[in-house]
Amino acid sequence: MWLQRQIGLASRPRGFHLVTDEIVEGVREIADLSVGLAHLHILHTSASLTLNENASPDVRRDFESWFAEAVPEDASYWTHTLEGPDDMPAHIKASLLGPSLTIPIGDGRFRLGTWQGIYLCEHRDSGGSRSVVVTVCGE
Amino acid sequence: MWLQRQIGLASRPRGFHLVTDEIVEGVREIADLSVGLAHLHILHTSASLTLNENASPDVRRDFESWFAEAVPEDASYWTHTLEGPDDMPAHIKASLLGPSLTIPIGDGRFRLGTWQGIYLCEHRDSGGSRSVVVTVCGE
Amino acid sequence: MWLQRQIGLASRPRGFHLVTDEIVEGVREIADLSVGLAHLHILHTSASLTLNENASPDVRRDFESWFAEAVPEDASYWTHTLEGPDDMPAHIKASLLGPSLTIPIGDGRFRLGTWQGIYLCEHRDSGGSRSVVVTVCGE
Numbered sequence: 001m002w003l004q005r006q007i008g009l010a011s012r013p014r015g016f017h018l019v020t021d022e023i024v025e026g027v028r029e030i031a032d033l034s035v036g037l038a039h040l041h042i043l044h045t046s047a048s049l050t051l052n053e054n055a056s057p058d059v060r061r062d063f064e065s066w067f068a069e070a071v072p073e074d075a076s077y078w079t080h081t082l083e084g085p086d087d088m089p090a091h092i093k094a095s096l097l098g099p100s101l102t103i104p105i106g107d108g109r110f111r112l113g114t115w116q117g118i119y120l121c122e123h124r125d126s127g128g129s130r131s132v133v134v135t136v137c138g139e
Numbered sequence: 140m141w142l143q144r145q146i147g148l149a150s151r152p153r154g155f156h157l158v159t160d161e162i163v164e165g166v167r168e169i170a171d172l173s174v175g176l177a178h179l180h181i182l183h184t185s186a187s188l189t190l191n192e193n194a195s196p197d198v199r200r201d202f203e204s205w206f207a208e209a210v211p212e213d214a215s216y217w218t219h220t221l222e223g224p225d226d227m228p229a230h231i232k233a234s235l236l237g238p239s240l241t242i243p244i245g246d247g248r249f250r251l252g253t254w255q256g257i258y259l260c261e262h263r264d265s266g267g268s269r270s271v272v273v274t275v276c277g278e
Numbered sequence: 279m280w281l282q283r284q285i286g287l288a289s290r291p292r293g294f295h296l297v298t299d300e301i302v303e304g305v306r307e308i309a310d311l312s313v314g315l316a317h318l319h320i321l322h323t324s325a326s327l328t329l330n331e332n333a334s335p336d337v338r339r340d341f342e343s344w345f346a347e348a349v350p351e352d353a354s355y356w357t358h359t360l361e362g363p364d365d366m367p368a369h370i371k372a373s374l375l376g377p378s379l380t381i382p383i384g385d386g387r388f389r390l391g392t393w394q395g396i397y398l399c400e401h402r403d404s405g406g407s408r409s410v411v412v413t414v415c416g417e
Contacts, residue, residue, distance in 0.1 A: 174280045174281075174282045174413065175280070175413075176317055176413055176415070189373040189376070190323070190373070190377045191323050191369055191372065191373050192323045192369055195358055197357045197358035198358045198366065198369055200357060200358075201355065201356055201357055201358050201366050201369075201370075202369070202370065202373070204353075204355035204356075204357075205349065205353070205355070205370050208353075208355070209348070235374055236373055236374070237376060240378070241317055241319075241378055241380060242319070242378075243282065243317060243319050243411045243413045244413075245282055245411070245413075250282075250319070250321075250411050251321070252320075252321030252322050252323065252409075253321075254322070254323050255321065255322075255323055255377070258373075276415070277280070278280055
């Protein structure tokens with residue numbers, strides 16, 4: 001069985017946001033699969049997807065703090081500055097975290113760890129809505 | 140053909156550890172596949188999986204050194220500090236390296252480069268045993 | 279349908295290089311698929327693959343600048359120095375960006391975002407030619 005669908009994620013401010021429920025709602029058909037894989041792919045170069053702790057908002061805030069310091073907006077070596085000071089750091093952060101996630105499916109659900117949630121990582125100050133292509137295969 | 144299995148990895152100290160043999164032993168059925176993909180997914184948010192140099196222990200030690208410096212325990216901006224100073228850096232490192240690996244299967248084996256080995260990246264001081272869900276599809 | 283093929287990428291200087299066309303040319307059979315996934319896997323531990331902005335060369339130059347500063351060649355903690363000062367940083371960068379990409383296939387083509395291109399990330403000063411195993415499944 002193959003399924004592919006594009007899911008729109010509403011615009012969010014810069015930072016790290018839990019979107020597990022939105023993704024799960026978007027591909028309810030996985031309930032029919034005993035085993036499979038779900039591939040989530042964000043169609044952008046200044047936002048990314050990752051899995052991390054799904055409970056404490058502190059963790060998501062600290063993600064933003066670390067990335068803001070590790071990839072500074074005011075670095076002297078940036079040459080791609082036309083689109084604003086948050087743009088080039090957003091490209092770097094997007095590749096560090098990556099544009100896609102592959103999640104195992106077992107017994108009709110995402111087989112995530114107890115504490116794993118799906119993060120939308122919004123690296124632009126005003127990135128707008130974001131689109132994710134979800135591709136599922138399984139049996 | 141689909142196969143899904145959970146593999147337990149024994150507790151290891153903080154650092155980077157070669158686990159290629161343990162993973163390969165856990166999914167011997169791939170010997171029957173002419174082509175396919177194996178997806179390895181760690182069910183945790185403070186440990187990760189990556190591929191890197193499988194020969195020199197120096198490389199794995201230098202990974203620990205770089206990550207310890209790049210994501211410092213004593214950064215002033217951490218707010219998620221309840222679980223100890225190694226916890227929040229572990230979450231960041233886990234997402235930088237990622238929770239999963241997809242490995243091509245060809246002629247009944249993992250098609251890795253000569254120097255590629257599977258690393259368990261243990262980012263906690265005492266992370267305990269770790270679980271990996273391996274999902275294989277192929278023909 | 280399964281397809282697996284090894285694609286050779288010509289030697290390039292250290293830096294970030296767009297290789298979308300070379301990869302697409304190498305797996306023309308995806309034109310026959312209505313839905314699927316393409317997995318690209320680099321067989322090396324000092325080069326990597328990522329997706330990022332496919333238009334401005336400035337972006338790719340700034341990637342090199344950031345990675346060169348974030349993973350410095352002259353760090354005092356490197357112990358794996360036998361293969362030259364660019365080797366150990368190359369291993370770290372390779373794992374930060376990762377050895378593989380999975381790209382959704384829809385309507386016979388890679389479903390990439392408008393601005394997404396495939397980067398070969400060459401982290402060695404003289405890395406030589408690089409090999410990528412492409413595995414495609416779909417229907």
